[in-house]
Amino acid sequence: MTDSITRLSTSQSDFDSALASLLAWDDSVDHQVNESVRHILHEVKTRGDAAVLEFTGKFDRLSVASMAELELSEVRLQEALARIPEDQRVALEQAAARVRDYHERQNQASWRYEDEDGTVLGQKVTPLDRAGLYVPGGKAAYPSSVLMNAIPAKVAGVAEVVMVVPTPDGVVNDMVLAAAAIAGVDRVFTIGGAQAVAALAYGTETVPAVDKIVGPGNIYVATAKREVFGVVGIDMIAGPSEILVICDGNTNPDWIAMDLFSQAEHDEQAQSILVSPDGAFLDAVEASIAKLLPTMEREEIIRASLAGRGALIQVADLKEAAQVSNRIAPEHLELSVEDPEAMLGDIRHAGAIFMGRYTAEALGDYCAGPNHVLPTSGTARFSSPLGVYDFQKRSSLIGFSASGADRMGRVASVLARGEGLTAHARSAEYRINE
Amino acid sequence: MTDSITRLSTSQSDFDSALASLLAWDDSVDHQVNESVRHILHEVKTRGDAAVLEFTGKFDRLSVASMAELELSEVRLQEALARIPEDQRVALEQAAARVRDYHERQNQASWRYEDEDGTVLGQKVTPLDRAGLYVPGGKAAYPSSVLMNAIPAKVAGVAEVVMVVPTPDGVVNDMVLAAAAIAGVDRVFTIGGAQAVAALAYGTETVPAVDKIVGPGNIYVATAKREVFGVVGIDMIAGPSEILVICDGNTNPDWIAMDLFSQAEHDEQAQSILVSPDGAFLDAVEASIAKLLPTMEREEIIRASLAGRGALIQVADLKEAAQVSNRIAPEHLELSVEDPEAMLGDIRHAGAIFMGRYTAEALGDYCAGPNHVLPTSGTARFSSPLGVYDFQKRSSLIGFSASGADRMGRVASVLARGEGLTAHARSAEYRINE
Numbered sequence: 004m005t006d007s008i009t010r011l012s013t014s015q016s017d018f019d020s021a022l023a024s025l026l027a028w029d030d031s032v033d034h035q036v037n038e039s040v041r042h043i044l045h046e047v048k049t050r051g052d053a054a055v056l057e058f059t060g061k062f063d064r065l066s067v068a069s070m071a072e073l074e075l076s077e078v079r080l081q082e083a084l085a086r087i088p089e090d091q092r093v094a095l096e097q098a099a100a101r102v103r104d105y106h107e108r109q110n111q112a113s114w115r116y117e118d119e120d121g122t123v124l125g126q127k128v129t130p131l132d133r134a135g136l137y138v139p140g141g142k143a144a145y146p147s148s149v150l151m152n153a154i155p156a157k158v159a160g161v162a163e164v165v166m167v168v169p170t171p172d173g174v175v176n177d178m179v180l181a182a183a184a185i186a187g188v189d190r191v192f193t194i195g196g197a198q199a200v201a202a203l204a205y206g207t208e209t210v211p212a213v214d215k216i217v218g219p220g221n222i223y224v225a226t227a228k229r230e231v232f233g234v235v236g237i238d239m240i241a242g243p244s245e246i247l248v249i250c251d252g253n254t255n256p257d258w259i260a261m262d263l264f265s266q267a268e269h270d271e272q273a274q275s276i277l278v279s280p281d282g283a284f285l286d287a288v289e290a291s292i293a294k295l296l297p298t299m300e301r302e303e304i305i306r307a308s309l310a311g312r313g314a315l316i317q318v319a320d321l322k323e324a325a326q327v328s329n330r331i332a333p334e335h336l337e338l339s340v341e342d343p344e345a346m347l348g349d350i351r352h353a354g355a356i357f358m359g360r361y362t363a364e365a366l367g368d369y370c371a372g373p374n375h376v377l378p379t380s381g382t383a384r385f386s387s388p389l390g391v392y393d394f395q396k397r398s399s400l401i402g403f404s405a406s407g408a409d410r411m412g413r414v415a416s417v418l419a420r421g422e423g424l425t426a427h428a429r430s431a432e433y434r435i436n437e
Numbered sequence: 438m439t440d441s442i443t444r445l446s447t448s449q450s451d452f453d454s455a456l457a458s459l460l461a462w463d464d465s466v467d468h469q470v471n472e473s474v475r476h477i478l479h480e481v482k483t484r485g486d487a488a489v490l491e492f493t494g495k496f497d498r499l500s501v502a503s504m505a506e507l508e509l510s511e512v513r514l515q516e517a518l519a520r521i522p523e524d525q526r527v528a529l530e531q532a533a534a535r536v537r538d539y540h541e542r543q544n545q546a547s548w549r550y551e552d553e554d555g556t557v558l559g560q561k562v563t564p565l566d567r568a569g570l571y572v573p574g575g576k577a578a579y580p581s582s583v584l585m586n587a588i589p590a591k592v593a594g595v596a597e598v599v600m601v602v603p604t605p606d607g608v609v610n611d612m613v614l615a616a617a618a619i620a621g622v623d624r625v626f627t628i629g630g631a632q633a634v635a636a637l638a639y640g641t642e643t644v645p646a647v648d649k650i651v652g653p654g655n656i657y658v659a660t661a662k663r664e665v666f667g668v669v670g671i672d673m674i675a676g677p678s679e680i681l682v683i684c685d686g687n688t689n690p691d692w693i694a695m696d697l698f699s700q701a702e703h704d705e706q707a708q709s710i711l712v713s714p715d716g717a718f719l720d721a722v723e724a725s726i727a728k729l730l731p732t733m734e735r736e737e738i739i740r741a742s743l744a745g746r747g748a749l750i751q752v753a754d755l756k757e758a759a760q761v762s763n764r765i766a767p768e769h770l771e772l773s774v775e776d777p778e779a780m781l782g783d784i785r786h787a788g789a790i791f792m793g794r795y796t797a798e799a800l801g802d803y804c805a806g807p808n809h810v811l812p813t814s815g816t817a818r819f820s821s822p823l824g825v826y827d828f829q830k831r832s833s834l835i836g837f838s839a840s841g842a843d844r845m846g847r848v849a850s851v852l853a854r855g856e857g858l859t860a861h862a863r864s865a866e867y868r869i870n871e
Contacts, residue, residue, distance in 0.1 A: 355833035356832050363849075366837060368853070386830055401806075412797070418532060430797045431799045
């Protein structure tokens with residue numbers, strides 16, 4: 004047995020408060036980070052390329068004469084694609100094809116209708132002109148994230164996808180560049196941190212200003228994205244990754260232990276929770292955890308994550324398991340049960356739902372098709388996976404016929420005068436037939 | 438002629454910079470406001486109803502013994518509906534019916550598909566459980582905003598819509614309450630400011646915590662919404678309202694002047710811009726402005742808005758007018774031209790597009806059907822009108838068959854090992870057939 008994964012039961016009197024403290028996550032911003040980020044944003048906004056070059060020299064220890072040296076050509080991306088091992092290239096291409104296929108179904112069409120007096124109403128859908136994709140460099144450089152962020156943008160019809168990826172000390176990750184080639188990224192700059200976010204938001208002499216910035220990053224990147232929100236759109240600010248597994252007790256406990264590990268290995272703040280009505284099964288998974296942990300490459304991270312934020316929770320039945328899940332609104336929800344379809348109606352909030360014993364969450368991270376950028380920290384209560392809809396926007400269409408303007412102008416006039424907005428009223432009244 | 442509305446022409450050499458300074462809008466946050474809002478949020482979060490009562494006493498000069506006295510019953514809303522003038526009640530009901538009809542077409546359906554090996558992929562759409570609606574009190578109490586914010590939530594299927602509206606000195610606006618009754622708002626509290634936002638975000642003993650807060654408010658409300666973002670969802674942070682009118686020169690100049698006024702009367706920061714290839718028409722509209730201004734109830738606000746932020750811009754042709762419009766990405770765009778459909782393809786960014794001479798923007802504010810909550814300050818480049826989609830969220834569905842898990846597990850394994858995430862790899866590999 005591992006000494007230290009929290010055990011809870013919904014039957015205990017303090018369950019609600021125990022669960023609340025397990026889920027508590029301090030995302031308060033660091034004053035020092037804030038000040039530093041504001042300084043970087045201001046410098047890049049006012050001094051452009053020169054400031055980006057300075058910060059890149061300072062933080063990534065890259066000394067170059069001009070921004071042009073920090074842009075990677077299409078040829079360079081294709082070289083990376085040719086250089087990576089065959090099995091990785093094929094796997095990236097297979098994953099990209101499935102991700103593209105799924106996301107094409109999210110494409111929204113414009114629509115319109117005409118009412119009885121000839122007035123036209125509708126909604127016009129257009130892609131963003133340009134999107135920026137932040138890709139972390141160094142250890143946590145994930146080619147899968149390039150696919151998951153760039154493909155929805157291209158499916159949406161975004162004309163230009165601009166990727167930034169820091170290359171500290173000049174270390175370039177070929178698999179990341181290969182993924183960019185496969186996903187159809189249009190331009191790549193080897194810059195990172197708040198300076199890259201600033202360059203994408205404000206534009207510089209070399210880096211084009213984008214309309215929205217997506218992709219994960221460290222605290223400096225997240226803080227910079229929060230600051231530039233409004234100038235550009237941003238995707239969500241992600242918290243630590245989480246998984247909630249609901250199991251009826253009949254899945255191999257080793258499988259479940261490994262599913263919990265697959266979340267825990269991300270970092271020490273990641274959260275892995277198992278919920279089951281079967282107490283003996285929770286014991287069995289705890290034993291599997293103890294048995295498998297020493298065999299893991301990222302053992303220390305997993306151990307710290309499980310000890311600090313993991314839990315095994317016993318519930319009365321699967322109905323109650325769904326209630327606990329709705330309370331948590333998990334990023335990833337595995338329904339490792341005999342009949343996942345039967346549970347689906349009870350699940351109100353989750354980023355992605357993995358149905359049945361064969362659906363390891365890891366499949367969704369790479370190649371199932373749906374996006375792996377998902378709402379964390381309970382935000383699945385009100386937000387959605389990254390999707391094609393994040394790279395499209397809508398414009399309302401209104402075209403009144405003369406008789407429609409006459410009829411509805413009378414309504415608008417009454418309401419505008421009721422609100423004391425008489426220019427509104429008179430503007431509508433001009434279109435009323437005398 | 439009015440002495441002071443800016444005239445620009447795309448033919449002038451400094452047009453780009455002149456346009457940029459016209460559009461510049463300082464939305465930097467006030468440090469004092471920030472501190473005050475953080476204090477209020479903290480107090481309400483930790484002390485609940487007691488803090489809300491204190492702040493309401495202080496800011497709205499309402500002294501009551503308990504939060505219960507600050508809740509308005511359904512009976513009270515129905516009384517308001519019965520009390521307002523007949524023409525206002527009918528107009529509200531007609532507007533609500535059209536808004537409901539339009540928004541029902543935005544409803545998104547869940548979907549799923551099965552691939553060749555029996556793997557199921559899809560997207561499940563669910564409404565938010567509970568939405569909060571902020572309605573300003575006092576002078577700027579707009580019943581139309583109640584309809585525009587509450588109806589999409591109810592159409593989306595939100596079970597409980599909680600409205601807050603401050604009633605300084607106990608002054609209640611019956612038309613606002615009548616609109617709440619018509620829109621189907623579930624609960625109404627007469628609280629406002631940052632304390633109302635905090636109550637909705639964190640919940641108190643009496644006010645239920647919501648999942649998303651929408652609706653306009655003053656700087657304290659906007660700052661509080663920005664602060665609680667992440668705990669709950671929020672709609673956009675609105676800047677000043679804007680209209681861009683493109684006219685071919687053949688609309689009655691009085692109509693166009695009044696359309697510009699209808700935006701300018703909102704407040705002195707509102708922005709009204711007319712673009713036309715016809716210089717003589719710009720002169721005629723300027724004359725109409727001078728003639729009509731003295732007849733307006735809100736003359737001083739309109740005059741200040743037009744002088745400070747308005748402009749008449751001459752362009753070479755309608756093609757160039759569309760380019761100027763795309764550069765601005767206006768909240769409201771009026772195409773007051775002979776063939777608006779012909780221009781539509783050139784328009785890439787706008788919150789709402791009003792097509793043809795009869796389609797006064799004011800009609801869209803009240804009763805056309807589409808929402809009047811629209812992206813401001815150029816954010817139409819990446820965001821959309823408030824809609825049913827803002828009150829729904831998506832969960833990805835993934836259900837692998839045994840053979841699908843075998844096939845795609847191999848792909849996931851290669852990619853996970855390429856990223857150094859071996860627990861991910863082993864979790865997928867457990868589902869591969871030996």
